[in-house]
Amino acid sequence: MSGVKELAYVVYEVTDLAAWEHFGTALLGMQLADKDADGLSLRMDAKPYRWRVERGTADDLVVSGYEVAGAAELDELVARLTAAGAEVAEGGAALAAARRVDRVVTTVDPMGNRIELVTGFADAETPFASDLLLGEFVTGAGGAGHQVLLSKGVSREAYLAFYEGVLGFRISDIIVEELAPGIVADLIFLHCNPRHHSVAFGDMPHPKKTHHFMVEVTDMRDVGMAWDRCLKAGQPFEMTLGMHPNDNMFSFYVTTPSGFAVEYGWGGLLIDDATWEVKTLDRLNNWGHHPMQAELGWLQAAIANDPAREDAHR
Ligand SMILES: [Fe+2]
Numbered sequence: 001m002s003g004v005k006e007l008a009y010v011v012y013e014v015t016d017l018a019a020w021e022h023f024g025t026a027l028l029g030m031q032l033a034d035k036d037a038d039g040l041s042l043r044m045d046a047k048p049y050r051w052r053v054e055r056g057t058a059d060d061l062v063v064s065g066y067e068v069a070g071a072a073e074l075d076e077l078v079a080r081l082t083a084a085g086a087e088v089a090e091g092g093a094a095l096a097a098a099r100r101v102d103r104v105v106t107t108v109d110p111m112g113n114r115i116e117l118v119t120g121f122a123d124a125e126t127p128f129a130s131d132l133l134l135g136e137f138v139t140g141a142g143g144a145g146h147q148v149l150l151s152k153g154v155s156r157e158a159y160l161a162f163y164e165g166v167l168g169f170r171i172s173d174i175i176v177e178e179l180a181p182g183i184v185a186d187l188i189f190l191h192c193n194p195r196h197h198s199v200a201f202g203d204m205p206h207p208k209k210t211h212h213f214m215v216e217v218t219d220m221r222d223v224g225m226a227w228d229r230c231l232k233a234g235q236p237f238e239m240t241l242g243m244h245p246n247d248n249m250f251s252f253y254v255t256t257p258s259g260f261a262v263e264y265g266w267g268g269l270l271i272d273d274a275t276w277e278v279k280t281l282d283r284l285n286n287w288g289h290h291p292m293q294a295e296l297g298w299l300q301a302a303i304a305n306d307p308a309r310e311d312a313h314r
Pocket residue numbers: 146148212214263
């Protein structure tokens with residue numbers, strides 16, 4: 001079954017465009033492609049943009065754009081969406097031009113997330129340049145990155161019927177961890193190319209449609225340098241440095257100006273479908289990824305209880 005081949009772009013609607021420009025460029029190392037009063041576009045690679053950030057009140061994800069291999073494959077997808085009873089419409093020439101694609105079809109997932117299925121997402125006329133990165137963002141066949149979305153009480157069966165059954169995603173793995181008595185994190189990770197997952201779904205209490213977007217870099221030092229830039233800028237962190245046991249991502253989580261997070265990572269695992277076995281894991285992290293508030297509490301306690309430090313201040 002031919003389905004989507006990669007996460008091409010996302011669109012966020014945000015209240016503070018200036019904060020997002022600073023966050024994307026000066027902290028994450030993206031390149032400002034263009035901006036006007038209504039929004040701005042951020043580049044991560046040869047594509048004209050990977051994030052479109054528009055002025056509005058949602059402070060959330062409003063569109064996920066997935067690229068499809070070609071016109072015939074998109075026709076097939078439209079037929080499957082229609083047969084499945086999904087809302088589906090041609091986006092039209094103006095939207096296709098704005099998105100810098102040949103054709104765009106719009107649909108909506110069972111959680112109400114707007115999805116655009118596109119063909120012909122062309123490269124920009126100019127090469128990508130970051131003032132900050134030592135290496136590059138990892139994109140290519142793996143698309144722009146991955147995102148974790150909230151299932152909002154929709155059953156796993158219902159959203160898998162859409163993402164697996166219609167869009168053609170394949171299950172990577174599942175993580176079920178009891179974080180505290182009675183509080184269980186249950187996430188399912190899906191891939192559509194070698195990147196371990198392009199999308200994952202969790203049923204945790206969260207006010208947004210998206211929990212985080214992950215950007216990956218080729219040089220591990222860029223994770224540390226991005227951490228330092230966020231720290232110095234006072235950008236709130238959601239989680240400290242850590243590593244996930246399923247995709248092996250070495251990463252930290254920083255809070256965006258809209259309240260959801262960005263995972264900034266290195267070293268993500270690639271899947272070979274010929275040999276991959278779907279597993280259920282029992283923990284979200286091998287190490288780290290502590291909530292930042294807890295980490296600060298430990299640090300303060302350690303400082304308060306350190307006799308050597310007391311001596312140093314006498
Ligand atoms: Fe992630």
